[in-house]
Amino acid sequence: xxxxxxxxxxxxxxxxxxxxxxxxxxxxxxxxxxxxxxxxxxxxxxxxxxxxxxxxxxxxxxxxxxxxxxxxxx
Amino acid sequence: xxxxxxxxxxxxxxxxxxxxxxxxxxxxxxxxxxxxxxxxxxxxxxxxxxxxxxxxxxxxxxxxxxxxxxxxxxxxxxxxxxxxxxxxxxxxxxxxxxxxxxxxxxxxxxxxxxxxxxxxxxxxxxxxxxxxxxxxxxxxxxxxxxxxxxxxxxxxxxxxxxxxxxxxxxxxxxxxxxxxxxxxxxxxxxxxxxxxxxxxxxxxxxxxxxxxxxxxxxxxxxxxxxxxxxxxxxxxxxxxxxxxxxxxxxxxxxxxxxxxxxxxxxxxxxxxxxxxxxxxxxxxxxxxxxxxxxxxxxxxxxxxxxxxxxxxxxxxxxxxxxxxxxxxxxxxxxxxxxxxxxxxxxxxxxxxxxxxxxxxxxxxxxxx
Numbered sequence: 424x425x426x427x428x429x430x431x432x433x434x435x436x437x438x439x440x441x442x443x444x445x446x447x448x449x450x451x452x453x454x455x456x457x458x459x460x461x462x463x464x465x466x467x468x469x470x471x472x473x474x475x476x477x478x479x480x481x482x483x484x485x486x487x488x489x490x491x492x493x494x495x496x497x
Numbered sequence: 498x499x500x501x502x503x504x505x506x507x508x509x510x511x512x513x514x515x516x517x518x519x520x521x522x523x524x525x526x527x528x529x530x531x532x533x534x535x536x537x538x539x540x541x542x543x544x545x546x547x548x549x550x551x552x553x554x555x556x557x558x559x560x561x562x563x564x565x566x567x568x569x570x571x572x573x574x575x576x577x578x579x580x581x582x583x584x585x586x587x588x589x590x591x592x593x594x595x596x597x598x599x600x601x602x603x604x605x606x607x608x609x610x611x612x613x614x615x616x617x618x619x620x621x622x623x624x625x626x627x628x629x630x631x632x633x634x635x636x637x638x639x640x641x642x643x644x645x646x647x648x649x650x651x652x653x654x655x656x657x658x659x660x661x662x663x664x665x666x667x668x669x670x671x672x673x674x675x676x677x678x679x680x681x682x683x684x685x686x687x688x689x690x691x692x693x694x695x696x697x698x699x700x701x702x703x704x705x706x707x708x709x710x711x712x713x714x715x716x717x718x719x720x721x722x723x724x725x726x727x728x729x730x731x732x733x734x735x736x737x738x739x740x741x742x743x744x745x746x747x748x749x750x751x752x753x754x755x756x757x758x759x760x761x762x763x764x765x766x767x768x769x770x771x772x773x774x775x776x777x778x779x780x781x782x783x784x785x786x787x788x789x790x791x792x793x794x795x796x797x798x799x800x801x802x803x804x805x806x807x808x809x810x811x812x813x814x815x816x817x818x819x820x821x822x823x824x825x826x827x828x829x830x831x832x833x834x835x836x837x838x839x840x841x842x843x844x845x846x847x848x849x850x851x852x853x854x855x856x857x858x859x860x861x862x863x864x865x
Binding site: 445448476479 | 787816
């Protein structure tokens with residue numbers, strides 16, 4: 424990460440849709456606003472669902488690579 | 498016939514078609530191309546059915562070809578377009594998979610994006626179209642009910658005199674043919690006709706050739722069943738009569754569902770704008786965050802509701818719905834609701850009363 428801060432990582436590699444999104448929603452509950460988290464997921468639906476999740480929840484998503492995403496809690 | 502709680506789009510054969518079908522199979526119709534009195538009678542009935550259907554679709558009987566394998570109509574209609582193998586093949590992102598597969602194999606294909614409400618990118622079409630292009634457009638999408646502005650696209654393609662193929666699989670004759678078109682696909686199932694029969698329309702003013710034997714005058718395999726054609730014609734007449742009475746009522750029920758679901762269920766995506774000009778009257782697609790579509794469908798089934806889902810975990814597909822993905826809508830927790838003629842308002846209200854509780858319960862069980 425560019426700011427060098429340590430991120431919590433949620434590893435959902437191998438989990439099928441919608442498990443990564445459900446796990447992410449659960450993880451977000453315990454985070455403070457502005458906290459960053461890395462989601463790792465390789466299910467083909469996750470990437471597009473993450474952007475819909477972001478639109479519906481207000482949390483921010485950016486793509487690091489095909490299976491890694493940075494999430495910022497709203 | 499009204500089937501309580503059946504919101505999954507699996508509609509029975511229209512009673513008018515059923516009656517004709519049973520009588521036709523009982524008589525064992527002769528080959529309409531043969532000689533003799535029985536064949537002459539079969540020919541007469543076939544022509545009458547052709548004219549009946551043509552009248553309803555607003556075309557001439559000579560523009561109709563019957564097909565015994567409806568799923569092949571669009572792919573073959575496209576491959577028979579005069580420049581399919583030499584010009585650009587332009588398709589929408591939300592087309593059926595077999596059409597997207599054709600585009601994938603084409604040396605010069607262009608995919609038009611859709612916006613968040615499912616409408617095709619008009620500017621890109623104008624930018625890409627050439628006089629030797631072949632364009633495939635769904636009148637409406639079967640997953641979301643989103644309806645494309647056919648008159649506008651028809652004018653754009655007509656101005657270039659390119660080949661315009663229209664797919665009416667989801668809408669049937671609810672959407673009229675626009676002024677300019679080249680070929681069209683109408684499966685009889687789209688008007689509650691029998692499975693195993695469909696209609697390819699070939700505009701008499703357009704060039705088209707059967708791709709498997711261009712040297713002959715043949716335009717189809719001619720392998721259809723005559724009883725199915727007769728049943729399709731009768732079903733169409735009966736279905737249109739019902740549609741005149743039912744379409745507005747069903748549109749109002751779908752509109753009520755949109756309003757109630759968006760008010761009572763948090764974090765839910767509803768596909769399309771819902772505007773009359775941009776949607777079919779009877780289809781609604783919703784996706785609820787943090788829920789498996791399979792669990793949602795099963796929970797509703799326990800309450801007596803048959804509902805379809807486009808989520809990958811339900812649709813026997815590894816890939817998520819390309820239609821929902823193209824629109825940027827959640828692909829999980831999806832329900833595809835299709836209301837048929839005769840649907841009871843009380844059923845719709847019971848569904849709306851149960852759905853928020855079911856979704857809350859499922860989310861809570863997953864801790865989301």
